[in-house]
Amino acid sequence: MSDLQAVVMAGGEGTRLRPLTSNLPKPMLPVANRPLMEHIVDLLRRNGITDVVATVQFLSSVIRNYFDDGSDMGVSLAYATEDVPLGTAGSVLGARDLLTGRFLVISGDALTDLDLGRALAWHQEREAAATLVLKRMPDPLEFGIVMTAPDGRIERFLEKPSWGQVFSDAVNTGIYVLEPEVLDLIPDDRPYDFSSELFPRMLADGLPIFGFITDDYWTDVGNAEAYLQAQLDAVEGRVEVDMPGFELEPGVWVGEDVDIDDSAVITGPAVIGDNCRVGPNARIEGGAVIGDHAIVGAEASVVGGVVMEAGHVGPGSQVRGSVLGRGSSLGRGSTVEEGAVLGDEVVVGSGALIKPGVKVYPLRTVEAGAIVTESIVRERRASRSLFGARGVSGLVNIGMTPQVAVRLGMAYGTMLPRNSTVVLGRDASRAARTIKRALIAGLTSTGVTCHDLELMALPVTRFTVGTEQAAGGISVRTSNEDSEVVQIRLFDSEGADIDESTQRKIDRLFFREDFRRPGAQRLGELEFPAHALGGYSTGLLRSVELDVIRSAHLKVVIDYAYGAASRVGTSVLGRLGVQALSVNAFTDEHRPVLGSAEIDRLIETVSEHVKKSGSDLGVVLEPGGEIAHLIDDRGNPVTQGQALLAFLQHEVQRGARTVAVPVSAPFLAERLAADAGVPLQWTPTGLPALMAQAQRVEVDFAGDTEGTLIWPHFMPASDAMMTFCKALELRVTAGKPLSDLLGALPDSHLVRRTVRTPWQQKGTVMREVAMRAKHGRQVLLDGVKIVEDDRWVLVIPSPDEPRCTIWAEASSQHEAAALAEDYADLVDRVVANAVDESA
Numbered sequence: 001m002s003d004l005q006a007v008v009m010a011g012g013e014g015t016r017l018r019p020l021t022s023n024l025p026k027p028m029l030p031v032a033n034r035p036l037m038e039h040i041v042d043l044l045r046r047n048g049i050t051d052v053v054a055t056v057q058f059l060s061s062v063i064r065n066y067f068d069d070g071s072d073m074g075v076s077l078a079y080a081t082e083d084v085p086l087g088t089a090g091s092v093l094g095a096r097d098l099l100t101g102r103f104l105v106i107s108g109d110a111l112t113d114l115d116l117g118r119a120l121a122w123h124q125e126r127e128a129a130a131t132l133v134l135k136r137m138p139d140p141l142e143f144g145i146v147m148t149a150p151d152g153r154i155e156r157f158l159e160k161p162s163w164g165q166v167f168s169d170a171v172n173t174g175i176y177v178l179e180p181e182v183l184d185l186i187p188d189d190r191p192y193d194f195s196s197e198l199f200p201r202m203l204a205d206g207l208p209i210f211g212f213i214t215d216d217y218w219t220d221v222g223n224a225e226a227y228l229q230a231q232l233d234a235v236e237g238r239v240e241v242d243m244p245g246f247e248l249e250p251g252v253w254v255g256e257d258v259d260i261d262d263s264a265v266i267t268g269p270a271v272i273g274d275n276c277r278v279g280p281n282a283r284i285e286g287g288a289v290i291g292d293h294a295i296v297g298a299e300a301s302v303v304g305g306v307v308m309e310a311g312h313v314g315p316g317s318q319v320r321g322s323v324l325g326r327g328s329s330l331g332r333g334s335t336v337e338e339g340a341v342l343g344d345e346v347v348v349g350s351g352a353l354i355k356p357g358v359k360v361y362p363l364r365t366v367e368a369g370a371i372v373t374e375s376i377v378r379e380r381r382a383s384r385s386l387f388g389a390r391g392v393s394g395l396v397n398i399g400m401t402p403q404v405a406v407r408l409g410m411a412y413g414t415m416l417p418r419n420s421t422v423v424l425g426r427d428a429s430r431a432a433r434t435i436k437r438a439l440i441a442g443l444t445s446t447g448v449t450c451h452d453l454e455l456m457a458l459p460v461t462r463f464t465v466g467t468e469q470a471a472g473g474i475s476v477r478t479s480n481e482d483s484e485v486v487q488i489r490l491f492d493s494e495g496a497d498i499d500e501s502t503q504r505k506i507d508r509l510f511f512r513e514d515f516r517r518p519g520a521q522r523l524g525e526l527e528f529p530a531h532a533l534g535g536y537s538t539g540l541l542r543s544v545e546l547d548v549i550r551s552a553h554l555k556v557v558i559d560y561a562y563g564a565a566s567r568v569g570t571s572v573l574g575r576l577g578v579q580a581l582s583v584n585a586f587t588d589e590h591r592p593v594l595g596s597a598e599i600d601r602l603i604e605t606v607s608e609h610v611k612k613s614g615s616d617l618g619v620v621l622e623p624g625g626e627i628a629h630l631i632d633d634r635g636n637p638v639t640q641g642q643a644l645l646a647f648l649q650h651e652v653q654r655g656a657r658t659v660a661v662p663v664s665a666p667f668l669a670e671r672l673a674a675d676a677g678v679p680l681q682w683t684p685t686g687l688p689a690l691m692a693q694a695q696r697v698e699v700d701f702a703g704d705t706e707g708t709l710i711w712p713h714f715m716p717a718s719d720a721m722m723t724f725c726k727a728l729e730l731r732v733t734a735g736k737p738l739s740d741l742l743g744a745l746p747d748s749h750l751v752r753r754t755v756r757t758p759w760q761q762k763g764t765v766m767r768e769v770a771m772r773a774k775h776g777r778q779v780l781l782d783g784v785k786i787v788e789d790d791r792w793v794l795v796i797p798s799p800d801e802p803r804c805t806i807w808a809e810a811s812s813q814h815e816a817a818a819l820a821e822d823y824a825d826l827v828d829r830v831v832a833n834a835v836d837e838s839a
Contacts, residue, residue, distance in 0.1 A: 004120060005099055006049045007092050009174070010037055010108035011057035011082050016223045019343030019361040020325060025059045027108035028066065029227065030308065032234040033244050033255075033273045033291055035066065036221060037108040041073050042242055044106075047116040050075045053098045054108065055091040057082035087191035088174075089198045096183050105194075107174040111230045112218040113240035114175065122212040123177040126152065130182055130202060133175035134211045135218045146170050148211040157200050170211065173218050224341045224359075228321060231306055232287040235269040243271065255292065264296075279315065288319075291326070295398070297484070305336070312398045314350070315482075322354070329398050331368060332482070347399065351756075351802060367759050369802020386510055387503040389686065389800050391489040393479060396431045400486045402438035409442020411509035412472070412490060413524070414516040415502070420471035421449045423464045423491075423529075425456030427564060427623065429592035431486050432476040439474055439488070444524035446516045451529050455587060457564040457625035459719035460536045462495030466715070467535050472498070477624055478592040496691045496716045537571050543714035544725045545733070550577035552732040554616040557609040557631075558724070559583040559602050562591045563623030565721055572721065576728065581609060593623055603629050603637050611635035616731055617738050621720040627707040628720035630727055632738040641705040641750055642742055643723075645669060648701060649745070650730050652676035656700035660693040662686070663781045664794055664807045665705060666748040684782035685796060685805075691716055705750065750809045751816040755827045757804045762797040765804060765830045769795045769823065791815065793823050 014026025021029065027037035037054075044052060052075050056063050060081055070077025080095035092105055104116065114133060123131035132154065134146055147156040148170065157172075172195050185201065186192050202209045217239040221230050233239050235251070245255035251268025260266065260278040267285035273292035278284065282296045286304035290296065294307045297315035305319035308326045313319055317330040321338040324330070328342045331350035336342065339357045346360050349368030354360065359375040366372055386392045392408060394400030416422070422443055426432040440450045451468065453461055458475045465473035473491035490498045490506070498506075509515065556578050560566035566585040573580045583606065594602070599620060606618040610631050618631035630638040638646075648659055649672045660681040661669045673680040681699065683689045687708060694702040694716040703709040708718040711726065727738070734741045757765055769784045776788035783796030791810035798805060804827055808820035 003101065004049055005051045005053065005101070005103040006044050007095055007099070007103055007105045008037060008040055008044075008052060008054045008108040009088060009091060009105065010054045010063055011060070011085070011091055012107075012109055013058045014109065017221070017227060019359055020224070020227070020323065020341060022362050023059075023344050024326075025056075025062055026221075028059075028062055029109070029221065030289075030291065031111055031221070031227075031230050032241060032253075032271050032289060034242070036111060037063065037067070038073070039111060039241050040106060040108050041067070041070065041075060041077070043113065043116070044104075045074050049104065049116065052077045053080055053095045054078070055080045055082060055095055057085065057091070085191060087193040087197075089186045089192040089194045090188075090190075092194075093183055093186045093188060093192070099180060099183075102177070102179055105174075105176040105178060107220075110174060110218065110220050111234070111239060111241075112173070112175070112216065114173075114214055114216045114218060119175070119212045119214070120177055122152070122210070126210050127208060128177070128210045129179050129207045130199065130209045131177040132199070132209070132211050133173045133177075133218075134170040134213045135173050136213065137171045146172055146211050148213070152210045152212065154199070154203060154209050154211050157195065157203065170213055173214075174220070175218075224323065224339060228304070228306065228323065228339075231289050232269075232304065235271055235287045235289060237269075244273065245271070261298075273309070286321075293397075295395075295484075297332075300330075308344075310398065312395055314395075325362065327398070329395060349802075367802070368800070369756065369758055370760075371758065386507055390479075391487050391497070393485050393487040395482075395484050396435075396486055400435060400488075402434060405435045405438035405488070406442040406445075407510055407513070407515075408488065408506075409439040410446050410515040411442075411506045412439075412474070413443040413446030413448040414509050414514070415505050416446075416448055416471045418447050418516070418518070418522075419449070419524075421451060421468065423451045423453060423461055423468060423470045423473040424476070425453040425458065425461035425464075425474075425564075426476040427478055427592040428455055428562075428587040428589040429478045429486075430589060432478060432592065435486050435488065436474070436476040439476065440526060444526060446524070447518040447522050448524040450524060450526050452526060453529065453532050455564055455567075456532065457568060457721075458489070459625050459715065459717065459721065460532060460564075460568065462491060462717050462719075463536045463539060463715050464529070464532045465491050465493065465495040467539065468529070469493075480593050480595070480622075480624070483593060494695060494716055496695055497688055499688065499692060533568060533571070537568060537575070539714065540568075540572060540719075540722060540725060541575055543711060543722070544729050546576070548732050549725070549728045550575075552728075553577060553579070554728060554731065555579045555613065556728070557581045557583065557606050557613065557615050557618035558585075559606050559618075559620045560585045561594055561599070561602055561620055561623050562586065562588040563621060563625055565621045565623075565625045568721055572725070576725070578728065581613060581615070583609070591623070599629065603631065607631050607635040607637060617727060619720075619724045619727065621724070625720050626718045628709075628723040628727075629707075630723075630738075632742060634737075634739045636739065638738070638742065639705075640707045641666065641748060642745065643707075643709065644703045644705055645672065645745055645748065646730065646742060647703060647709060647723075647726060648672055649676075650726075650733070651701040652678040654733075658696075658698045658700065660690065660699050660702040662690060662704045663779060663783075663785055664752075664796075666750050666809050667790070667792070668746055668748045671746075682779075682781055686782075687718075689782075705752075748809070749811065749813045749816045750807065751813070751820045753806045753808075753820045753824055754798075754803050755806060755824045756802060757797065757827060757831060758802050761831050762804070765827050766795070766797060768826060768830050772823075772826070791819060793819050795823055795827070 010027040014021035028035045248254045253271045255274035261280045264278045264282040272290045279298035283301040288302040291309040293310045295312045299316045300313045302319040304321040306323045310327045311324040312329040314332045316333040318335045322336040322340040325344040328346040334352040336354040337356045340354045342360045343362035348366040351369045426436045475489045479485035610618040620629040662685045683693045694710045694712040773786040779785035785794040794807040810816040
């Protein structure tokens with residue numbers, strides 16, 4: 001058939017397949033990780049047809065860029081472009097100048113393995129002007145049906161009939177063999193269609209028009225259900241297509257450079273594309289198709305679903321017979337149920353549920369914990385904020401790419417004055433290094449000079465911002481909760497996290513891409529300061545009673561937890577005059593963060609070292625360098641609540657002007673301050689509020705029960721090394737072991753709980769909590785705090801997650817736990833009632 005040309009109709013928008021076709025022409029939808037049109041071109045080549053014309057219109061550049069001239073696929077491919085929709089016949093007429101004789105018309109967005117040679121032979125034997133390839137279908141309602149005589153001559157057409165109009169089960173596949181004279185029947189001044197106009201006209205004029213009924217595979221990929229079925233048919237071998245990659249085992253096709261954990265379970269049929277990662281205990285089965293560069297996280301499952309290119313299925317998430325568009329991301333523990341379709345770059349928060357059949361359009365965000373029962377076409381918000389509770393974060397190379405980091409750097413740099421300086425530091429991970437370099441590119445492109453501290457503890461970066469009189473700073477680190485997530489913290493000129501007003505300015509610049517773009521001679525410079533560690537160490541030691549500490553010759557155990565604080569420790573410990581046993585005093589790019597279980601293990605180990613060595617105290621510094629975990633001289637771990645109260649008492653007794661704690665702090669904090677005649681400032685919960693209060697001139701100490709301890713005269717942020725030095729100072733000035741000092745503190749019984757609360761029920765929950773405050777007083781600084789005599793309860797809805805946090809304090813641990821349980825039950829009842837009412 002080398003003399004037969006083919007016209008591939010590839011101009012359709014595929015509106016019934018939206019949101020998958022919102023940003024992609026329908027012929028480019030992948031089946032078994034290859035575009036539908038590529039399967040069609042392969043079919044033509046296998047049948048000896050190599051002279052091909054594609055008619056294109058919607059997003060035509062996507063098709064042209066992918067196929068080019070067709071030489072990579074062994075064909076010669078030309079293009080005929082429709083400026084406006086011309087109908088199926090009109091679009092083929094537009095290719096007339098490229099056609100030289102008899103030709104085949106075939107849809108670029110169907111899937112088939114039709115024997116084209118048999119169809120051509122049928123056409124030639126009957127000397128037909130047009131031959132339509134027909135397929136018998138059990139449900140022909142969605143297609144044009146055709147009635148033929150015993151010799152194959154077509155007798156009648158009907159487009160998309162009702163059941164009362166069905167007179168045949170043979171449907172028009174959209175594949176035709178045509179003689180060139182047929183083109184003379186197509187008008188060139190209006191849209192014109194093959195099945196509803198041209199072929200009925202030919203039938204009425206008595207022209208020889210025949211139908212060839214095939215038993216080969218053919219399907220019209222017309223909607224999401226058909227698309228999923230086409231994927232399954234391809235991977236199960238019901239249609240002959242060239243599968244990408246190699247067959248790892250029967251029915252399991254795997255691409256190049258794929259990283260599959262040994263504990264993952266892959267059950268055929270399944271297709272996994274190039275450069276994919278499959279995590280521990282992940283499960284892929286049931287005809288699942290995983291696109292190139294996709295990630296299936298630990299404990300996640302994809303059963304009979306499609307994860308397109310660069311998609312991310314988070315740890316513990318499930319994709320069940322549904323479709324994830326390109327670059328879309330599922331948060332931890334989320335689920336997408338049967339028949340649901342997510343468009344490109346959709347972000348689904350942790351614990352969310354997408355119900356069957358729901359469509360989520362591109363670039364939309366589903367909040368964590370949301371239950372989505374209706375399609376999301378437009379978001380209520382034009383765009384979600386970049387910033388969360390801990391800066392800007394995202395999955396490496398998914399939500400947080402170098403491109404995103406460059407834009408963030410440009411937005412931050414544009415907000416700062418021209419010729420400003422920004423100080424940057426990072427942890428030991430490769431991801432942080434990559435993202436930091438992209439941030440530098442963005443910053444310098446706006447005329448901002450960057451001082452790169454490279455691998456550096458976060459507190460050192462903060463301190464250097466202030467001492468170098470920089471306009472701001474950035475720290476890039478791996479998230480404590482997920483090693484696949486990178487966090488970017490942006491600082492103001494004092495080294496504190498930027499406030500919400502500044503965040504909003506950066507948000508606007510980022511999403512509008514309204515960046516400052518100076519000329520080549522006014523770009524920023526990149527410098528590498530040599531004395532940041534020395535300056536930090538000197539500033540730190542000036543902020544404690546160094547001579548007093550040195551005189552005590554204390555013995556300590558310090559575990560750096562593989563963090564960058566180990567780069568500071570050697571010089572600081574020597575000048576403190578302590579005898580130190582240092583553990584894990586090196587950085588490890590494979591362990592940039594440690595989970596809570598690993599931190600607990602390190603605390604246990606340090607506790608044993610303290611007891612065996614007779615040390616005065618021990619400490620574990622978290623890798624980020626902000627939080628310290630203290631161990632007393634008896635090897636007992638010091639709770640963060642105890643540490644807060646001990647340091648607060650120490651500071652107020654030594655003349656602090658004002659101290660600050662969040663509204664979730666225990667009663668005892670207020671009592672200790674009052675006994676010393678020192679004012680205490682209450683703040684909302686959360687690090688930004690505490691840091692903002694610490695920047696006030698009169699505040700000398702701020703802290704919470706989560707490990708944040710701030711001495712503003714040194715730095716308006718938490719620093720684990722400063723906490724350690726202050727613990728030494730506390731031990732020496734108290735003149736007694738740390739265990740005795742802590743034992744002398746009055747008892748404090750504080751309980752904290754979290755309760756799952758869907759976003760849509762948070763307002764109702766808080767109203768019901770407020771109504772419970774009949775016999776006490778309300779404090780509305782943050783959430784609702786109800787104070788009754790010697791006990792209180794605080795309920796705060798999380799700004800980032802579908803949950804509420806409950807704090808309760810009472811005269812005993814049992815009573816505090818019961819109080820917290822009472823309010824947790826209240827939240828559960830309110831949520832359950834709301835769900836029942838909506839059912």
